[in-house]
Amino acid sequence: DPDLVKRSVNEGFSGGEKKRNEILQLALLNPKLALLDETDSGLDIDALRIVSEGVNNFRGPQKAILLVTHYQRILDYISPDFVHVLVDGKIVKSGDAELALELEQKGYEWVREPTGTKVQS
Structure with a gap:
C-alpha cells in the first residue's frame, strides 16, 4: 500500500502497541542510557507484563534505565x-x-x- 509510506510511524496503533513498539526500538538501538517516561501509561495487565519483560531483557551491567512512573504497579514486574x-x-x-x-x-x-x-x- 503506497499510503503506508506516507503515514506517521505509530498511526493506527493502540496505546499498548505503541508502548511495545518503544520497547522493540529500545532493544534494536541498544543504548547505554534509556529514559522511559511513563512506559506503563495506558497499558492493560497483559501489555504491562510484555513491556516489563522487554525492559528486564534490556537490563545489563553496562546499561542505565531511568524509568519515570506515577504508579507502583510496573514495579511489580521491574x-x-x-x-x-x-x-x-x-x-x-x-x-x-x-x-x-x-x-x-x-x-x-x-x-x-x-x-x-x-x-x-
Whole structure:
C-alpha cells in the first residue's frame, strides 16, 4: 500500500502497541542510557507484563534505565535498584523498592510536607 509510506510511524496503533513498539526500538538501538517516561501509561495487565519483560531483557551491567512512573504497579514486574521522588524538579526522597511501596500506601503528602509543597487536587 503506497499510503503506508506516507503515514506517521505509530498511526493506527493502540496505546499498548505503541508502548511495545518503544520497547522493540529500545532493544534494536541498544543504548547505554534509556529514559522511559511513563512506559506503563495506558497499558492493560497483559501489555504491562510484555513491556516489563522487554525492559528486564534490556537490563545489563553496562546499561542505565531511568524509568519515570506515577504508579507502583510496573514495579511489580521491574525491580528498581533505586527509587527517587521528585517534587518541583528536586529529589526530596530516595530509597529502594520499599520506598515505592510506602508511597503506594501513604500517597505523596508525607514526602511533600518537609518541602512545604501541598498536593494539588
